[in-house]
Amino acid sequence: MRTSKPNLLLCFDAFGTLFSPKGGVAQQYAQVAKQCGVTGFSDKELQSRLLEAIKEEREKNPNYGRATGLGATQWWTNVIHKTFTPLMRNNQALPPTLVPKLLHRFSSSEGYQAQRDLVPAIRALRERISQQGVERLVIGVITNSDDRVPDVLSSFGLNVSPLRYGIPFEASALQGKQYDIDFHCMSYDVGVEKPDRRIFNAADIMLSHIIKARYHETISESDLEGWQKVYVGDEVAKDVVGAAEAGWNPVLLDVEGKSTEIASLEDIPQQTLKDLFENHTSDGNERQK
Known part of the structure; x- marks a missing residue:
C-alpha cells in the first residue's frame, strides 16, 4: 500500500562493503x-x-x-x-x-573486520532516515556469497533477522521484533550472482513477505514500484551496473579511497546516505571503509 511519505528498501553488499578479511x-x-x-x-x-x-x-x-x-x-x-x-x-x-x-x-x-562503527552506523541510519520523513524502511543484504554472511554480521553485534531468500518464511520471526538487518539474499540461495538482475528481484520478493508479515498488507507489483530502492556496494560492474539495470539507485563506495560516485537517488536525500559513512568511519570521510 502506498503512503504519502516515501518508503525505502536499502540493501548492502557484504564482502568489501560491510566487512572485509583481516x-x-x-x-x-x-x-x-x-x-x-x-x-x-x-x-x-x-x-x-x-x-x-x-x-x-x-x-x-x-x-x-x-x-x-x-x-x-x-x-x-x-x-x-x-x-x-x-x-x-x-x-x-x-x-x-x-x-x-x-x-x-x-x-x-x-576472520573478518567490520566497517568501523558498523553497528551504531546502521542503527543511526534507521533513526536518521525516519527523521527525514521516510514512512517505512527495510534493510537487507544482497551479496555474492555462501550462507556464512548472517553469522559474520551477527558476530559483529548486529541483530540479524533469520529471514533468507529460499528458506521457508516464518511470519512469526517479525512479530514484535526489530532487526538491524531484515533479510538476506545470497547468491548461494538465489542461484545467480550479481550483476544478474534476478538476485535484486529476489529482494523484492523478500520485501513483499516482510510487508505482509509486519504490516499485515498484501502488496502488488505496482505497489513495490512506489518504494525507493537503494543499493550500496564497492564494485562498479557487479554492484553499480547490476543495481542500475535492475532499476535500483546504486551508491558506489570506493575501497581505495580515491573517489566516490553516487548515482541519482531521486526522492531520497543524498546527504542522508552520505552521512552514514561520513559520521561513522575512522577519519570522517565516506570513502574510507
Missing part, C-alpha cells in the same frame, strides 16, 4: 595451520594450493556446493583438505582441529 585469507590459513602443528610450507606454496583448491572445487561443485547438493560447509571442508593434504609431510593426516578452526574463523569476526 589481512590476506592465505595468511590466516597459514596462521591457523601453524597453531594446529602444520609446518614446513612457505606462504607462496600455501597461497598457490589454496587458489588451486578453490578453482577445482568451483568447477566440480558450483555455487559453494549448492548446485550439486554438497552444501557450503562440506565445500569449504574439501577446499581445506585439498589445500593442506599436499603440504603434509610423510603422508600424515590433517590435525583434527584444523578444519573446524578454519570454518569457525571465516564464519565470524575472527
Whole structure:
C-alpha cells in the first residue's frame, strides 16, 4: 500500500562493503595451520594450493556446493583438505582441529573486520532516515556469497533477522521484533550472482513477505514500484551496473579511497546516505571503509 511519505528498501553488499578479511585469507590459513602443528610450507606454496583448491572445487561443485547438493560447509571442508593434504609431510593426516578452526574463523569476526562503527552506523541510519520523513524502511543484504554472511554480521553485534531468500518464511520471526538487518539474499540461495538482475528481484520478493508479515498488507507489483530502492556496494560492474539495470539507485563506495560516485537517488536525500559513512568511519570521510 502506498503512503504519502516515501518508503525505502536499502540493501548492502557484504564482502568489501560491510566487512572485509583481516589481512590476506592465505595468511590466516597459514596462521591457523601453524597453531594446529602444520609446518614446513612457505606462504607462496600455501597461497598457490589454496587458489588451486578453490578453482577445482568451483568447477566440480558450483555455487559453494549448492548446485550439486554438497552444501557450503562440506565445500569449504574439501577446499581445506585439498589445500593442506599436499603440504603434509610423510603422508600424515590433517590435525583434527584444523578444519573446524578454519570454518569457525571465516564464519565470524575472527576472520573478518567490520566497517568501523558498523553497528551504531546502521542503527543511526534507521533513526536518521525516519527523521527525514521516510514512512517505512527495510534493510537487507544482497551479496555474492555462501550462507556464512548472517553469522559474520551477527558476530559483529548486529541483530540479524533469520529471514533468507529460499528458506521457508516464518511470519512469526517479525512479530514484535526489530532487526538491524531484515533479510538476506545470497547468491548461494538465489542461484545467480550479481550483476544478474534476478538476485535484486529476489529482494523484492523478500520485501513483499516482510510487508505482509509486519504490516499485515498484501502488496502488488505496482505497489513495490512506489518504494525507493537503494543499493550500496564497492564494485562498479557487479554492484553499480547490476543495481542500475535492475532499476535500483546504486551508491558506489570506493575501497581505495580515491573517489566516490553516487548515482541519482531521486526522492531520497543524498546527504542522508552520505552521512552514514561520513559520521561513522575512522577519519570522517565516506570513502574510507
